[in-house]
Amino acid sequence: MTSDLLLDRARELWTGLAVRPVEFSSSDGANVVVSPGSRLCPPLWTGIVVLGGASIVTVPSVHVAKLMAGASRKLSDEELVDEDRLREVLPVLDVLGPASLFYLDRADFLPVQGGAAVEEAVCGDDELAALLARAGEEDAGESGLEVITSPAFVLRENDGVVAAAGYQAWPQSVAHLSVLVAPGCRGRGLARAVASAAVAHALAAGRLPQWRARPHPSKRVALALGFQELGSQLSVRLGDAVSPALAGETVV
Secondary structure: OOHHHHHHHHHHHHHHHOOOOOOOEOOOOOEEEEOOOOOOOOOOOEEEEEEOOEEEEEEOOHHHHHHHHHHHHHOOHHHHOOHHHHHHHOOEEEEEEEEEEEEOOHHHOOOOOOOOOOEEEOOOOHHHHHHHHHHOHHHHHHHOHHHOOOOEEEEEEOOEEEEEEEEEEEOOOEEEEEEEEOOOOOOOOHHHHHHHHHHHHHHHOOOEEEEEEOOHHHHHHHHHOOOEEEEEEEEEEEOOOOOHHHOOOOOO
């Protein structure tokens, strides 16, 4: 699969999650659509996805659509997922992200060979619960391990799970990867080992692996497995005020 085909599949996923019809376009400004039920972001938030140099934006109301349309004429696609630049032109109250979006073609997969034995565990296993508790609420939530629909692939040390990975089945046959390594065990290649097993399982099921990363160590693991970075995602919660930078804008 070429990068173009990867990009097409990734865009198909996110336009579907937008719920309302919208397309990635290279025309001036982002394509903004009012979609209160959008799955690009939490309810009543604004979701921004940039893939391959083009963007789509879902907003909860016409008022926010006007704000985003004005902002998109001032900012490039890359700046739309830059929190600092957004705050300069929009009344931003809260932000989730940005997260880089990576995708993997089967032909580019670089599986881990040898090393520690990765085992398959049952979702909801007490050992997985212990790993989640050990990692802490923030890291556990960030990993998404609690909501995987695949088997969990784990590494054990001293009779306990120290690393685990799996994926959640998303629309368009996408496998959204989740990886978690216990504090004190990171930086040893454990994430790559368990993630490799989860990716292999996803590919065998005919799914498109997706890796969403914020911290740099997570990005390094994705790249080491052969993933390609195609874009970014950001969610923002906007206030009612109009930014001074947009004052006087006429939106049609």
